[in-house]
Amino acid sequence: MLITISQLIIGSVDLAAAFLLMFGLWRMASPVTAPSGILVAGVGMLAAIAASFLYVFTVDATVKPHLPLNIGLAAAALLIGAGIAWWSGRKVAITAMPQAVALFNGMGGGAAGAIAAVELFGSQTHGAAQSIVTLLGALIGSISLSGSVIAWAKLDSLLKKPLHFPGLQWFNGLVLLLCVLVGGYMVYAAGDATPLVAMPHLIEIFFGIALVYGILMTLPIGGADMPVVISVYNAFTGLAVGLEGFVLQNPALMIAGMLVGAAGLLLTLLMAQAMNRSVAKILFASFGPSPTRKQGAIKGSLKPVQASDAGIFMRYAKSIIIVPGYGLAVSQGQGKLYDFVKLLQAAGVSVKFAIHPVAGRMPGQMDVLLAEAGVPYDLIVQLADVNEEFKDTDVALVIGANDVVNPEARTDKTSPIYGMPILNADQAKKCYVVKRGDGKGYAGIVNPLFYAENTYMVYGDAAAVCTSMTEAVRGLGAPAAAA
Amino acid sequence: MNYQIHIDGFVAVYIFMVTAFAGWVIIGRVPAILHTPLMSGSNFVHGIVVVGGLFTLLNASTPLEQTIGFFAVLLGAGNVAGGFAVTQRMLAMFKDSGHGGTHAAHGARHAKSAKHAAPKAVKAISPKKT
Numbered sequence: 001m002l003i004t005i006s007q008l009i010i011g012s013v014d015l016a017a018a019f020l021l022m023f024g025l026w027r028m029a030s031p032v033t034a035p036s037g038i039l040v041a042g043v044g045m046l047a048a049i050a051a052s053f054l055y056v057f058t059v060d061a062t063v064k065p066h067l068p069l070n071i072g073l074a075a076a077a078l079l080i081g082a083g084i085a086w087w088s089g090r091k092v093a094i095t096a097m098p099q100a101v102a103l104f105n106g107m108g109g110g111a112a113g114a115i116a117a118v119e120l121f122g123s124q125t126h127g128a129a130q131s132i133v134t135l136l137g138a139l140i141g142s143i144s145l146s147g148s149v150i151a152w153a154k155l156d157s158l159l160k161k162p163l164h165f166p167g168l169q170w171f172n173g174l175v176l177l178l179c180v181l182v183g184g185y186m187v188y189a190a191g192d193a194t195p196l197v198a199m200p201h202l203i204e205i206f207f208g209i210a211l212v213y214g215i216l217m218t219l220p221i222g223g224a225d226m227p228v229v230i231s232v233y234n235a236f237t238g239l240a241v242g243l244e245g246f247v248l249q250n251p252a253l254m255i256a257g258m259l260v261g262a263a264g265l266l267l268t269l270l271m272a273q274a275m276n277r278s279v280a281k282i283l284f285a286s287f288g289p290s291p292t293r294k295q296g297a298i299k300g301s302l303k304p305v306q307a308s309d310a311g312i313f314m315r316y317a318k319s320i321i322i323v324p325g326y327g328l329a330v331s332q333g334q335g336k337l338y339d340f341v342k343l344l345q346a347a348g349v350s351v352k353f354a355i356h357p358v359a360g361r362m363p364g365q366m367d368v369l370l371a372e373a374g375v376p377y378d379l380i381v382q383l384a385d386v387n388e389e390f391k392d393t394d395v396a397l398v399i400g401a402n403d404v405v406n407p408e409a410r411t412d413k414t415s416p417i418y419g420m421p422i423l424n425a426d427q428a429k430k431c432y433v434v435k436r437g438d439g440k441g442y443a444g445i446v447n448p449l450f451y452a453e454n455t456y457m458v459y460g461d462a463a464a465v466c467t468s469m470t471e472a473v474r475g476l477g478a479p480a481a482a483a
Numbered sequence: 484m485n486y487q488i489h490i491d492g493f494v495a496v497y498i499f500m501v502t503a504f505a506g507w508v509i510i511g512r513v514p515a516i517l518h519t520p521l522m523s524g525s526n527f528v529h530g531i532v533v534v535g536g537l538f539t540l541l542n543a544s545t546p547l548e549q550t551i552g553f554f555a556v557l558l559g560a561g562n563v564a565g566g567f568a569v570t571q572r573m574l575a576m577f578k579d580s581g582h583g584g585t586h587a588a589h590g591a592r593h594a595k596s597a598k599h600a601a602p603k604a605v606k607a608i609s610p611k612k613t
Contacts (some may be wrong), residue, residue: 007486016535021528022509028521029512031577038524038570045531045563052537063544073553074540078533081560089568099489100569101523104530111532114555118539118548129492207571234526241532242502246495248535252493255502260529267522272532357515364518371576378579382515 013051014252020044021256022168025263031377048252049078081107094372095329098100098362102152102230105237109144112240113207119247120186120203128187130247135183137243139210141149144236146214151229153206154218155361163219169284172216179209217283225282227362228271232283235264235440267363274357276409276420285378300451310432310458310478311340311469317394317430321349321386323423326360327436333463334373338400340470341375347473353379354386354423356404396428398449400462403436415445431455434465520573527566533559 024041024386027033043250053074056067063070085104092100116138119126155158186202197205221229245253272279314320322341328334341351353375359366367380390396398405405425408415425431426449433450435457449455458465488566513521540552590601 004486011486011488017531021531022505025509025521025524025528026512028517029522030514031517031574031579034517034520034577035571035574038520038527038567038574041524041528042567042571045527045567048531048534049537049563052534053541053542054574055538059542063542066549067541070541070543070549070552072538073549074556077536077553078557078560082564085561085563085565086568089565090572092569094573097569098524099521099527100565104523104562104565104569105526107558107565108526109531111536111555111559111562114551114558115532115535115539118543118551118555121547121551159555228569231522234522234529238525238529239533241529241535242499243537244532246490248538249490250486250538251490251498252565253531253535254490254498256528256531258502259506259509260525262503263510263521263525266507267518270518284560355516360519362519362522364515364521367516368519368573368576370580371573374578376580377516377577380516424598433529452545 002057006054010054010058013047014250017044017048018255020047022259025259094365094369095334095361096156097365097368098227098230099152099155101362102148102155102226102233102278105230105234106145106148106152109141109148109233109237109240112141112237112244113145113210115244115248116141116202116240117207119244122198126190130188131187131190132183133243134247135186135206137247138207139179139183139239140236140243141240142207142210143214143217144233144240146211147218147229147236148214148233150215150218151226151233154221154223155226159219162222168216168220172213175209175213175216179206179213182206182209210358221282225275225277227358228268228275228279228282230362231264231268231271232279233263233264235261235268238262238264254351266409271358271363274363274421276417297444298448298451300448300453303456304459305432305456307434307458307460307465307468308455308472311472313430314344314349314395314397314432314469315473315476316345317349319393320344320352320395320397321390321393321425321428322351322353323398323401323405324353324355324359324366325394325399325401325404326366327402328462329360329366329369331462331464332402333399333461333466334369334375336463336466336470338370338373338375340466340473341379343470343473352381352386352389354381354383356383356401356423357421359401359404383421383423383444390424391427393431396425396431397434398425398431399434402447403445405449406445407449408445408447417445425449425450426455429454432458434460434462436456436461458466517574517577520570523566523570523573527563527570530559530563530566533563535559 021041021044024037027037044287056071071076116134119134165290182202182205186206238257242254242257245257268279272282344351353370355366357363370380371377403417405423406417407426409420409422412418431454433455450457533556536555540556543549543552
C-alpha cells in the first residue's frame with residue numbers, strides 16, 4: 001500500500017515537474033515573462049527533488065538496512081552541492097558567466113555519468129539494448145564533464161594556447177573508436193562468465209577513455225569558438241540525462257534531457273551561423289596558426305579625434321546607433337556608457353544599441369551586460385532588426401567592437417570573415433570608433449571601416465572615453481554645475 | 484494497482500522524438516536578447532538529473548554504489564542550484580524604459596504572441612524606473 005501511494009505521488013509530481021519545466025522555457029519567449037518562467041520551472045524542480053525522497057518506501061528488502069546511511073548521504077550531498085553552487089552562482093560576475101555555465105553544465109554531465117556507473121557496477125542485470133543506452137549516456141556524459149572543465153579553464157584563461165600536433169584529429173578519432181570498442185565488448189561479454197578482462201576493470205577503462213576523449217576533443221579548440229563548444233556540451237549533457245532517464249525508467253528525466261538536447265542543438269546551429277562557420281569545422285578542424293593572407297591596400301587614413309569633440313557632436317545629432325563589443329565589458333564601461341546615453345536622450349537624441357549575435361563570449365552575453373548596467377531592453381535591438389536603419393542614422397558609435405563591423409565580410413571573398421553577417425556601421429552618416437589602439441580584431445585582420453572617409457577614431461579605454469564624453473556634454477548644458 | 488512506470492524500446496523513441504520536436508519549437512521562440520539566460524536556463528533544466536541521482540543513491544546497497552551515488556547527487560545538486568541562481572539573477576536585470584501607460588495586460592499578451600519580441604510598448608513589470 002505504502003509502495004503504491006509513493007509510486008503514485010512520485011509519478012504525479014514528476015509529471016507536473018516535466019510540465020512546469022517545459023512551461024518555464026515557454027515563458028522565455030519575452031523578457032517580460034521570462035523571470036516568472038524560471039520561477040515556475042524552479043517550483044517544478046523543487047517538487048520533483050522533494051518527491052524523490054519517497055523512493056525510500058519503494059526500495060527492495062535487501063536495500064532497507066542501508067537506508068539510514070543512504071538518506072544521510074543524500075541530504076549531505078544535496079546541501080553541499082546546492083550550497084556551494086548557489087553561493088558561487090550568486091557571486092559570479094556577468095563577464096564570467098560563460099565559465100560558470102560551462103562548470104554547472106559539466107556537473108550535470110558528471111551526474112549522468114555517475115548514474116550510468118552505478119547501473120553498470122550494480123548487481124542488476126540489463127538487456128543488451130539497455131546496456132547500450134547506459135553506455136551511450138555514460139560516454140556522452142563523461143565527454144561533457146571533462147570537456148566542460150577544459151572549456152571552463154580556457155574561458156578563465158587558465159589554459160591559454162589551443163593544443164596542436166600533426167594528426168591530432170586522427171589520434172582523437174582512434175581514442176573515440178577505442179572507447180566504443182571497449183563499450184561494445186562490454187555488451188558482448190555481459191552474458192559471458194569470464195570475459196577477457198574482469199567487468200569492473202572494463203567499466204573503469206571505459207570511463208577513463210571517455211573522460212580523456214572529452215579533454216582531447218576540447219583542447220584544440222580556440223578561445224573564440226568556446227561559446228559554440230559550451231552549447232554543444234549543454235546539448236550533450238541533456239542527451240546523457242535523457243538516456244539515463246530511460247535506463248532508470250523515469251520519463252521526467254527523458255523529457256527534460258531531450259528538451260535541452262534539442263535546445264542545445266538549435267543554439268549551436270544559430271551561433272555557428274552567426275560566426276559563418278560550420279559546426280563540424282569548429283569542433284573537428286584543428287586550426288594551426290591562421291594562414292597569412294595578403295590584405296589589399298587600404299585607402300584612406302586613420303583620423304583621430306578627442307572624446308569630448310565626439311561627445312558634443314553626438315549631443316547635436318538626431319539619431320545614434322551604438323555598437324558595443326566585448327572591449328566595452330573588459331573596461332567595465334557599460335554603466336558609464338549608459339550615463340552618456342541618458343544625457344543624450346534628455347537632449348532629445350534617439351539612441352539604440354545594436355547587438356551582433358556573437359558580441360561577448362557567449363550568445364546574448366552583451367545583452368545581459370547592458371541589462372546589468374540598467375539599459376532598458378527596448379533600447380537593445382538585434383542585427384536583423386536594425387541593419388537597415390544605419391543608412392538613415394546620423395552617428396554610429398562603435399565601442400570595443402571590431403570584426404562585427406568589418407565591411408570586408410560583405411565584399412572581400414578572400415577574407416577569413418567573408419560571409420559573416422555584420423552590422424552596417426559603415427553606412428551611417430558618421431562613424432566614431434572607440435578603441436584602445438590600432439590593434440586588430442579576433443580574426444587578426446585590419447578593418448577598412450577605420451580608414452573610411454566618414455569614420456573618426458577616438459583612442460582610449462572605453463570607460464574613460466565615456467566619462468570624458470559625458471563631462472563634455474554636461475559642460476555644454478550647465479557650465480556652473482559641471483565645475 | 485501498480486504505478487511503477489515501464490517504458491519499452493519504441494515508446495522511449497516516440498517520447499524522445501516528440502520531446503525533441505517540442506524543444507526545437509519552444510527554444511525557437513526565444514529572442515536573441517535572451518540567449519544567455521536561455522543557455523543557463525536549459526542548463527538548469529537538465530539539472531533534473533539530480534532526481535535520478537537520488538533514486539540511484541537511495542537504492543544503493545554497496546559502499547561503491549553509495550560513493551558513486553553520493554557524487555551523482557552532489558554534482559546534480561550543483562547543476563540545479565547553480566543553473567537556477569545565475570538564470571534568475573540575469574533575468575531580473577532585464578527592465579524596460581517604463582513608458583507605455585496602463586496597457587500592461589495588453590502589452591504582456593502581445594509580447595507573448597510576438598515572435599521576436601523585444602516589446603516596445605510593454606509596461607514595466609518591475610517597479611524600478613531608470
